[in-house]
Amino acid sequence: MKVAAPRPREFMEQPIPRPFAHLDAPLSELYRRVMRVFVENKRRFVVHLRPEDVAETLRGDGGQGLLQEAVDKALESLADWGNLRADPDTSRVTTVEDFYRARYLYQLSREGEAAERALEVYEQEIGRRGELQAVALEDIRVRLRALRDLAEYPDPAVVHNLLLELVGRLDSLAANASAFMSGLQRTIDLQEVDEEAFLAYKDRLIAYLERFVSELVVKHHDIATTLRSLEPERVAALLALAATREAADTVPDGAEGLDGNVASGADPSAGSWTAAAVGTAAGEKVALWESRWSGLWSWFVGGRERPCQADLLRTRARKAIPDLLATISVLQERRAGRSDRSADFRALARWFAQAPTDQDAHRLWRAAFGLATARHLTAEPGAAPAEVTAATSWLDAPRVEVSARLRASGHYAKRGAPKNVRDRTADKELLAREVAAEREQTEAARRRLATGRPTLLSDLGKLDRQEFPLFLRLLGDALAAGPPGPDGVIRTRTSDGTLAVTLEPRDGLAEIVTEDGVLRGPDHEITIVDLTVPDQAVVP
Template sequence: MEHLAFSYLTAPRSELYRAVMLAFVGAKRRFTVHLRPEDVCDALGDGTELSTVAGACERLKDWGNLRADPDTSRVTTVEDFHRARYLYQLTPEGEAVEAALATYDEALGQRGALQAVALADIATQLRALHELALASEPDDAKVHLLLRSLVDRFTDLAGNAQAFMGSLQRTLDLHDADVDVFRAYKDRLIDYLQRFITDLVATGSEIAGLVVRIEERGVGPLLDAAAWREAQDAAPGGEADDVADPRRAEYDRRRVLWLERWQGFRAWFVSAPAHPSQAKLLRSQARAAIPRLLQVVAALNERRTGRSDRSADFRTLAVWFAQAP
């Protein structure tokens, strides 16, 4: 499969193409579907020629990022009718490329956080889900909304924790930090880590217990309800044409997805033999970071007082050996 929609990222004048695409992305956020080249020019600001923007739109159309439709809304003469005028809009391919780039940029710039509030929210949602599991006929809509909310909150928690621990590791690898600044940061960070560890121990234990109790009652019917509800709007077409009811095929697909989500969620909080939970591993990483922070401060203090580190000692020793008769 050729991915022509990515071509503008490496083509000459890629900055112009990206600016044009971002203008369309911004317009869609404002619920504007079509743009004329003049509209894009206005979005890019002064200094951009209309002919340049029009050419960029045509090139993006050739790559599959934009779709062009004849613009007949301002035709007043025969000459206007025969002059090429187009309205442009994002194609699914173009929108997907920009969504991927936005995700990439966000991931690189994300420092992350250890979200104790998210833990409390997850526990609250699980309590409500447990109540529904106890009901003889749980409300499918409530089950579905709770599970979706749970997945969203958990995804945010896990992603932020991963980003934070990565940024923390980069911080611990610093070698040229200012001692006073780092010491102040260290104090705040240690307090932050200790508070999260405390919350993770308490709330994480409650979450693990709720997961087990929900499974004892039966998580399968809850996942069935969510999958069936999402399958109700399945449209005919594609692979679903091979079955009598396209909703059944969509249900099967959604059911597998919900089971994978639940298993991943369970593994995050509930340990198995020889497989500690992700929460337990995160707790261990956070605890291990505290003495490492203290070691970094000690090393920085040594440098400030003029004492050499071990690598400097080895270099000095090597010079002595080289100068020895």
């Protein structure tokens, strides 16, 4: 009689994989340790593990008291969730009883491996300490120059390696810069920051930012120049070489089941690797490399749609330096014990929220904002205080005269000895004479220039120090009022509306002599009309 062998688990009806279910299970720490054992062994190309091998590895990592039964249950649970695959282990079967005893070899499933990689990336990103990699800029610059200097028919392996290194260094630069700037912003906002440690290394941090900004300015210009020097046809040819080299290693059609998970309905014998398939794979790889090159271009060159990321990083790093200095000043103020009004109001709000009764809240309000009686204030020194009790309302009490100095400073008189009163009569007379003289000179200049008649600039003659500033102001107002009208004439008025200026260009060169030099320029016919004079106001 034939005995039917137990059906392997992979041919039974499998539930929907839940590779992250072990994270919130009661024994999550044990499950994570078991999965790490499988990941580390797969890196050494050890695919299958027996339960006793897993238990021995765990005991060697500090789990001396770990029982085999606990490991077996953990492996079964992980297999049920889809993190592991369980295959029957018939290599040690010597008796019928061994045949019927459930023995399995475990290996990572695709879902379990993907979940472990996702958790590893998550932990790396959470623990990442960002940095501004000036060395990465130099690496990118060197490899771009190497690409530019390649022969006309380069080795595909050299091209592929250079492009891979370029993309890898750019990814590292972008990710680390983003992490560093995020952490720096949290430091500036004083979130999750040790103030003592920050004050200790603030000088090195600022020097670090300044050094990176200087490196970025120099290397960015060189990288952008090299990128622009590469012709688009040359770049397309290099990307095609790298894509073709990658496409040669693409798995043939129908070979998706090499890991034992053949797709439903797939025929493993139907796989083929034709020239058409190679061309399709190469086309996909070319599109991928073109996208990567576009990212490199937008990072260092940019355009209208995508701004240059290097410029944005430089601007943000430069802005971080004054922000850090402002943060340092805030910390120094806190250390010095200076009052922070916003912090005081927040503390007061907490006190109001913690007040047990409304009466306590009212007492706190009166204590904080001084809404109490002010009957201790009296009138001017020597005045008799009003006979009013402290409980009298301000509406019912008689009016009390309070000096302005008392309201402003809290004192009736300025502290210290009174100052001697200085006689400023002579100063006022001198100032009045100077103002009158200046007004007279200005009026004389207006009468000299505002004649109401057309005059060539070359015929103005010599202008003194009072006439020349007025002339320059009028000439500037006329030129600023341009462009001229259809007849080529500029007409305007001064801002105070007292003078009308008409300026019309003429041939020739005008020289205006002043006490400080000679002003030369194109000759114009200028008409200045004083609108405050009735005889001139009618002149158009």
